[in-house]
Amino acid sequence: MSDHQIGLTINGRRHVASVEGRMTLADMLRDDAGYTGVHLGCEHGVCGACTVIVDGRAVRSCLMLAVQADETEIKTVEGLAEPDGTLHPVQQTMREEHALQCGFCTPGVVMTLAALTSGNAQPSEESLLKALSGHICRCTGYQGIRRAAKRLAAAGSGDAA
Amino acid sequence: MNAEVPGIGAAARYIGKRVLRKEDPRLLTGRGQFVDDISLPGMLHCAFARSPIARGRIVSIDSTAARDVPGVHAVYTAEDLAKVSFTMHTFFMVPTSVKTPTLAEDHVAYVGEPVALVIADSRYIAEDAASLIEVDYEEEDPVVTLADAKSGQPVHPELEHNIAGQMGDEDIDEDLEAAIEGAPHRVTQRVIHPRISQSPMETRGVVATRDGPEELTLYITCQSPHTIARWVSLALGLPQTAIRVIAKDVGGAFGLKNHPWKEESSVIIAAMLFGRPLKWIEDRYENLTTANPAREQDITLRIAFDNDGKLVASHSEYDLNNGAYPQAVDDGMAAQMFLWSAYKLPAYGFLTRAWYTNTTGLAAYRGPWAMETLVRETALDKAARAIGIDPVELRRRNLVKLSDQPTASVLGLPLEDITPAECLEKLVENFDIAAFRKEQAEAREQGRYLGLGVATYIEPTASAGSMGVMTGELAQVRIEPTGKVTATMSTHSQGHGTATTMAQVIADRLGVPYEDVTVFEGDNSRGGFGPGAAGSRQGVIAGGAAIKASEMLADKVKALAAHLLNANPENITIDEGMVHVEGAEEMSRSLSEIAGIAYGEPDRLPQDLGTGLEVQYRYQPPPMTFTSAAHACVVEVDAETGFVKILRWISSEDCGTVINPAVVEGQISGGLAQGIGMVLLEEMPIDDRGNTTAATYKDYLLPAISDIPDFEFLHANTPSKSIGGMRGVGEGGAIIGPPTLVNAIADALSPFGEIDILELPLTPSRILDLIEGRDISGSAARHQAQAGAQLEAPAAAEAAAPAGQAAAPSSGAETRIDGDWKMVMKTPMGDQEMTGHFETDGGTVSGYLASPEGDQNFTGTVDGNVVKFDLKVDKPMKITLKYNLTFEGDSVSGKVKLGMMGSAKLSGERL
Ligand code: FES
Numbered sequence A: 001m002s003d004h005q006i007g008l009t010i011n012g013r014r015h016v017a018s019v020e021g022r023m024t025l026a027d028m029l030r031d032d033a034g035y036t037g038v039h040l041g042c043e044h045g046v047c048g049a050c051t052v053i054v055d056g057r058a059v060r061s062c063l064m065l066a067v068q069a070d071e072t073e074i075k076t077v078e079g080l081a082e083p084d085g086t087l088h089p090v091q092q093t094m095r096e097e098h099a100l101q102c103g104f105c106t107p108g109v110v111m112t113l114a115a116l117t118s119g120n121a122q123p124s125e126e127s128l129l130k131a132l133s134g135h136i137c138r139c140t141g142y143q144g145i146r147r148a149a150k151r152l153a154a155a156g157s158g159d160a161a
Numbered sequence B: 001m002n003a004e005v006p007g008i009g010a011a012a013r014y015i016g017k018r019v020l021r022k023e024d025p026r027l028l029t030g031r032g033q034f035v036d037d038i039s040l041p042g043m044l045h046c047a048f049a050r051s052p053i054a055r056g057r058i059v060s061i062d063s064t065a066a067r068d069v070p071g072v073h074a075v076y077t078a079e080d081l082a083k084v085s086f087t088m089h090t091f092f093m094v095p096t097s098v099k100t101p102t103l104a105e106d107h108v109a110y111v112g113e114p115v116a117l118v119i120a121d122s123r124y125i126a127e128d129a130a131s132l133i134e135v136d137y138e139e140e141d142p143v144v145t146l147a148d149a150k151s152g153q154p155v156h157p158e159l160e161h162n163i164a165g166q167m168g169d170e171d172i173d174e175d176l177e178a179a180i181e182g183a184p185h186r187v188t189q190r191v192i193h194p195r196i197s198q199s200p201m202e203t204r205g206v207v208a209t210r211d212g213p214e215e216l217t218l219y220i221t222c223q224s225p226h227t228i229a230r231w232v233s234l235a236l237g238l239p240q241t242a243i244r245v246i247a248k249d250v251g252g253a254f255g256l257k258n259h260p261w262k263e264e265s266s267v268i269i270a271a272m273l274f275g276r277p278l279k280w281i282e283d284r285y286e287n288l289t290t291a292n293p294a295r296e297q298d299i300t301l302r303i304a305f306d307n308d309g310k311l312v313a314s315h316s317e318y319d320l321n322n323g324a325y326p327q328a329v330d331d332g333m334a335a336q337m338f339l340w341s342a343y344k345l346p347a348y349g350f351l352t353r354a355w356y357t358n359t360t361g362l363a364a365y366r367g368p369w370a371m372e373t374l375v376r377e378t379a380l381d382k383a384a385r386a387i388g389i390d391p392v393e394l395r396r397r398n399l400v401k402l403s404d405q406p407t408a409s410v411l412g413l414p415l416e417d418i419t420p421a422e423c424l425e426k427l428v429e430n431f432d433i434a435a436f437r438k439e440q441a442e443a444r445e446q447g448r449y450l451g452l453g454v455a456t457y458i459e460p461t462a463s464a465g466s467m468g469v470m471t472g473e474l475a476q477v478r479i480e481p482t483g484k485v486t487a488t489m490s491t492h493s494q495g496h497g498t499a500t501t502m503a504q505v506i507a508d509r510l511g512v513p514y515e516d517v518t519v520f521e522g523d524n525s526r527g528g529f530g531p532g533a534a535g536s537r538q539g540v541i542a543g544g545a546a547i548k549a550s551e552m553l554a555d556k557v558k559a560l561a562a563h564l565l566n567a568n569p570e571n572i573t574i575d576e577g578m579v580h581v582e583g584a585e586e587m588s589r590s591l592s593e594i595a596g597i598a599y600g601e602p603d604r605l606p607q608d609l610g611t612g613l614e615v616q617y618r619y620q621p622p623p624m625t626f627t628s629a630a631h632a633c634v635v636e637v638d639a640e641t642g643f644v645k646i647l648r649w650i651s652s653e654d655c656g657t658v659i660n661p662a663v664v665e666g667q668i669s670g671g672l673a674q675g676i677g678m679v680l681l682e683e684m685p686i687d688d689r690g691n692t693t694a695a696t697y698k699d700y701l702l703p704a705i706s707d708i709p710d711f712e713f714l715h716a717n718t719p720s721k722s723i724g725g726m727r728g729v730g731e732g733g734a735i736i737g738p739p740t741l742v743n744a745i746a747d748a749l750s751p752f753g754e755i756d757i758l759e760l761p762l763t764p765s766r767i768l769d770l771i772e773g774r775d776i777s778g779s780a781a782r783h784q785a786q787a788g789a790q791l792e793a794p795a796a797a798e799a800a801a802p803a804g805q806a807a808a809p810s811s812g813a814e815t816r817i818d819g820d821w822k823m824v825m826k827t828p829m830g831d832q833e834m835t836g837h838f839e840t841d842g843g844t845v846s847g848y849l850a851s852p853e854g855d856q857n858f859t860g861t862v863d864g865n866v867v868k869f870d871l872k873v874d875k876p877m878k879i880t881l882k883y884n885l886t887f888e889g890d891s892v893s894g895k896v897k898l899g900m901m902g903s904a905k906l907s908g909e910r911l
């Protein structure tokens, strides 16, 4: 098995690694780089728990190989809150809406919402809910997740509740 | 929430409030600690080689190639693991009734059974090597379905049949049958529930490390670290204290993670043998195809009503596929116990049986007995349509109301404060049924099919004291010298938010800010024993323990403050961390000041008080606390596609005191989503060779956000009899959700007819079966084929002609009853041998039965060669045994009714 040298930026820090060709990005992020907030719920692209932001886009890290992430910029759930601990608006809204129970699906949900609401993006409620239909949460029945998505959409359109 | 909290009173400060969860900042920022996040120095990784066949003999295992893979450290088979003595136990902490190996020994009994364990540098390498292990099998035909189990070869060679457990009457009571058949209205409902996957988003997993000669530390995803320590210590024959179990965060469990099973046990033994920390994290493929699944049940319920729609009698026959190695045999008795518990039913009988098959062994899933609510509530709606009565009205006429209590259910369950009827009234007050019926009629004219479903139920929660593993809970609460509060609880959260709700209760009762309370759990070296999340119990029992411990601690603070401030303890209050003396605001002191003295200045304490501010209390609640609910949902069924859209859902539940409405609603919502999954999507199909054919989440469909509507909540708050007045709420949504939705779909489809056999999930093709009046899904053909096969199947050993009936009174032969007879009674607990002495005198008989437990005299009646008498016994419980014996020549046979335990056959011969 051949090893490959890769270099990338994770949560603003440079990370250099030597990875096997078959290693997934998720395993590299968890085991090599130590970002265990990246969760693996299925390893076949259905549950969304492993979602991270790669060059600005929400990506399922179980479906991407680590070598494909060479020279990319990655954000994981560990890189969202302010250094002083202030939660990212997505995290804060999720908390206020009781959008999590066990917290296993949560990092993926947070990263999808963070990617879609970042910068000047003004996603509609429908587009956020559609994106969330690719995330499985077995605990909450999605009530708080939906409320959070609605609030985030409203906030983006300037008529925050 | 209102300030007036039932059971707590107007003084509630945090109980009943939607406070933010303590767990969330960690979990939202990736700082959770799940088992796969644990990495220890020297740790190696495991993977399993698994059986590709459902049944067969292992001829040979060749692991040479696997051992040669660079990075592989060891390959273990059952022979290697045998060096450590290990006995698999059930959930009830007794050894399994059939021998359950960790790794398969000489034969395999289901597809995916682990056969060998590879230890390697990485999971990648371990899986490479596992695939190189060559196992030679002599394959046999597997027993897969319930029908197979009834006629096929025994799964376990040590048994003569496939019955894993049985309760109830094999032959329906004649009077009951007559009552059913003679009633003006009768309905039969058969429900076939597929096998399903609990599917916590975090799969199973363990890190086992042997630190110290006698010590084992386990990081394991579980429902209670205490249960794990107890189970593993029993399995290994080690003291419970030799095992440390840490499970900080758990990504859901739902019944799957009660205790270790074959895989976790194999890794634990391997870690002891190999001497380095080992990690095994189940992947989703393994989880779906080989983790202990749930359900797979088939029930037929018959109900009879009088002309007013009142219940007359009912009977059910229930079969449960328990797989090869169930975590605890489920014979369906719990379902029978609760089937009619909330309804006024005069007569009930049942036969319930657990079957072994060559499939993965059964485990629990949220509301393991939920079939009772599903079959009853869907049958009631079917009956309502047949009788022509409103489904709500039908329930109204039969439900046990508060004013009917105290009373007991038909099977003797005491009822004191259940409120399903009241929840139903509250529900219909908040939903305009008449308006809906109008809308429904208009929609039908446009070819749109709307339906309304209503269901009610009660749920046994917070069980403690009647089963050895279901204990009370311990709260250890202390005010630190800094004035902050630490609680160590016996609870465990897999998303339940106990660190939040317990902190709320403590802050409330102690009089400190919520932010000042920290709750520790998830480590058996810290808290006292508690069975964790099982049976909707933690909020009720641990909540009660936390209330009591906090009040005891508050009393200590008050006693100390009174002494220091020269005041009367009665006049001291604690609020938001400040200690006040009534009417003397200038004397207020902070809790930290008082705590500093309690710990550091013993001279200033009253003599008998003792230093420190620490209290512990173990709460033993009433044996059972019932939660009640009524739900309604509205659906639209698309007659073109068979798709179901849920338009509205209202929950009206009574869980007593609500500690945190957001947590309570979260529990109900999660359960309802699982219920919706069960009705519309989830199914774990198994082919006729025993292969699970849903191996990914593309085949096994879990509900997504687009499948789940917004839920509306109505809380009734009838305080329970436990401290604080809470009632459990963990499982209810998954129990009442399915019948509510099925009823709505059946109502929508009623213009097309009745769903004959309710087979879940109600996929679009099954719904189109009814709409188009043809067998699109192929279900009907399958049922017919199975029914035919059962008719043809040779009578299995257990299905031999019932003894009591075979011996019909014969006319000619002269039978002498008088004398001594040797008899054997076949009971659910095993064979019971006895000697009977009979003396007849005209139409009466007297005598005694002699057994190792002692002699018992009886008197009874004789009619021809049939003898009937009753015996009262105290053990194992107080019941009256009703003997009905037929004598023929030198042999006797018959039946003994064992109260609600069903009946037993008896046979014997003259001595
Ligand atoms: S783990 Fe990547 S989508 Fe499920």
Ligand code: FES
Residues within 6 Å of the ligand: A099, A100, A101, A102, A103, A104, A105, A106, A136, A137, A138, A139, A140, B201, B251, B252, B495
């Ligand atoms: S919170 Fe547990 S899976 Fe979503």
